[in-house]
Amino acid sequence: MAAQTETLEEKTATELRDRAREAGIAGTSHMRKDELVASIRDNEAAAEKAADRSAIDVLVEDHRNVSALFKEALAKDDGDPEIAKLAKQIVLELELHTTAEEKIFYPAFKRAAIEREKDDAKDEVLEAYVEHDGVKDLIAKLEKLSVNDESYKAILQVMSEQVEHHVKEEEHEMFHTAKRFFDRAELHELGRAIVTMKASGKRG
DSSP: OOOHHHHHHHHHHHHHHHHHHTTSSSOGOOOOOHHHHHHHHHHHHHHHTTTOOHHHHHHHHHHHHHHHHHHHHHSOOOOOOHHHHHHHHHHHHHHHHHHHHIIIHHHHHHHHHHHHHHHHHHHHHHHHHHHHHHHHHHHHHHTTTTTSSHHHHHHHHHHHHHHHHHHIIIIIIIIHHHHHHHHHHHHHHHHHHEEEHHHHHHHH
């Protein structure tokens, strides 16, 4: 590990920036050399962390994390400023999750469904996109309101219910089908891609 750190630090900022871009790390143009080194390390650590996790494991973990955040936020009294803080975290987690699904998991699943001529499976993906759009609409409404608005918690509650419905359909239908469509290596490759994309998104 020490040798790897020295190797990164010995590179020029331009070399590090090229390496970061190749790894799909966003926002490299304004990063200082130390920030580039840190981002590359984070990206490599994320890929390593995902090495033994399938896409389904990663996505289910996201589902559980968001569910816990919703539960905590909705347990607060109306107008509690902590609700807004939790809602901000919920929105961030949902944005990272839906982006990873829409750019990585869903396209792969849809291609597999088309290759196997499984129209019902392809329809599952199309429905999932529509459900994502519904949640995005609620997020847009929520972000226009103050936590003191009487509608704020109601929108959060409806969002929670829509996400819960979506999660159940994904886990009980799409993810079961995915285990038939993809072998272990393919699911783990998708998992690596998802974790890497989410790590890049968190860095902005």
